[in-house]
Amino acid sequence: MPPRRRRHAPHKGQAALFDSDMPLPFGILDLEDRITADAGPPVRVKCYVRGCPEMLRPPTKGFPGDPCKTHGIRCHLSSSTVTYTYAVATDNLITAPQVFRTRVRGNPHKLETHRFGYCNSEDALTWNVLRSFQDAGALHLIAEHVTGRELSEEPQLYLWGLSSFDDKFQPWPLLKEAHKRFEIGRLPITRPLSEPDAMLVVPKKLVLILEAKLLADNPVAYRSGPRKSSQSLTLEEVIDLYHDSGQQLLDYDKLRAAPHSYTQLQRYLTIADYVARIDSPKTDAYLASVVRAGHEHDATRTMRGFMRPGYGNRFVRLTWESIFTLAQLRGRQLGRLSEYMLTKAVGLSGGFAPAFCLDAW
Numbered sequence: 492m493p494p495r496r497r498r499h500a501p502h503k504g505q506a507a508l509f510d511s512d513m514p515l516p517f518g519i520l521d522l523e524d525r526i527t528a529d530a531g532p533p534v535r536v537k538c539y540v541r542g543c544p545e546m547l548r549p550p551t552k553g554f555p556g557d558p559c560k561t562h563g564i565r566c567h568l569s570s571s572t573v574t575y576t577y578a579v580a581t582d583n584l585i586t587a588p589q590v591f592r593t594r595v596r597g598n599p600h601k602l603e604t605h606r607f608g609y610c611n612s613e614d615a616l617t618w619n620v621l622r623s624f625q626d627a628g629a630l631h632l633i634a635e636h637v638t639g640r641e642l643s644e645e646p647q648l649y650l651w652g653l654s655s656f657d658d659k660f661q662p663w664p665l666l667k668e669a670h671k672r673f674e675i676g677r678l679p680i681t682r683p684l685s686e687p688d689a690m691l692v693v694p695k696k697l698v699l700i701l702e703a704k705l706l707a708d709n710p711v712a713y714r715s716g717p718r719k720s721s722q723s724l725t726l727e728e729v730i731d732l733y734h735d736s737g738q739q740l741l742d743y744d745k746l747r748a749a750p751h752s753y754t755q756l757q758r759y760l761t762i763a764d765y766v767a768r769i770d771s772p773k774t775d776a777y778l779a780s781v782v783r784a785g786h787e788h789d790a791t792r793t794m795r796g797f798m799r800p801g802y803g804n805r806f807v808r809l810t811w812e813s814i815f816t817l818a819q820l821r822g823r824q825l826g827r828l829s830e831y832m833l834t835k836a837v838g839l840s841g842g843f844a845p846a847f848c849l850d851a852w
């Protein structure tokens with residue numbers, strides 16, 4: 492069977508007139524069911540796009556890998572995970588590629604922009620989903636779903652702490668205040684400052700941090716446990732560093748007595764609480780752990796157990812599948828996003844699988 496869709500290298504100076512002119516990233520139906528490799532030498536793998544005969548050398552240390560001339564992907568082959576990367580990272584985006592190219596790639600405040608081209612990239616997924624909602628003026632649907640409040644205005648979207656709603660991708664001053672309060676000059680090791688995947692902000696009303704996971708788990712730390720990597724904090728350090736006497740959401744007595752905690756979620760609860768308080772006394776803080784259906788229930792149960800009475804609803808588990816349902820409320824306006832989520836694949840051990848449990852085929 493011939494490849495379903497041919498990806499064209501863009502001609503110099505030519506951009507798609509509308510985002511909808513861009514092909515969607517390859518979906519589960521476009522990808523081979525089985526991985527075919529030739530042990531070589533050199534090791535080669537058949538392009539992962541269904542029916543493509545190209546044999547490609549996968550990336551190795553010091554060698555970027557052969558991109559398929561037809562499909563523009565490099566096929567990675569490792570013992571743990573099968574995946575691929577787009578030679579042109581914006582081929583993995585479904586909306587606003589020009590904004591990404593000019594404002595995000597190379598932005599000194601955004602880490603790891605080279606990862607956007609990976610099939611399994613959480614950042615590309617976050618961009619595709621939340622920028623699509625922004626473009627449709629539908630971010631309030633997500634905020635209303637999480638908070639249970641009706642909103643008369645559209646929230647401002649920040650991605651990785653940078654302003655997406657105005658396309659400027661400038662750091663949010665209140666997040667910089669949180670960095671100063673909790674991190675700058677205080678961290679015992681060298682590590683990046685907190686960079687929430689996404690924030691929905693309605694000034695003087697609410698701050699909702701979204702921590703997005705695709706295949707990774709929420710990091711957990713155990714009492715008296717060792718540092719997991721040179722850049723990770725121990726549970727005790729997170730409890731000591733991210734503590735503010737005015738904070739409302741977390742019960743620190745329970746945290747100090749707990750055998751384990753999900754430290755990234757804990758940090759973002761404290762930061763959401765802090766930025767909401769410096770925004771205004773009326774601003775409420777929320778955190779949503781955005782995960783796939785069937786995942787991260789222990790993280791939800793554990794973190795819920797640390798919330799102070801009356802604040803339990805400020806932390807929620809939000810599935811990508813629920814966000815898909817919210818996209819359906821906008822019908823064709825978010826049809827491109829819906830098709831992307833329905834067909835989105837992830838590379839796992841041995842092959843590809845649908846990213847989400849959506850039985851709307």
Ligand SMILES: [Zn+2]
Binds near residue numbers: 538540545559560563
């Ligand atoms: Zn190919």
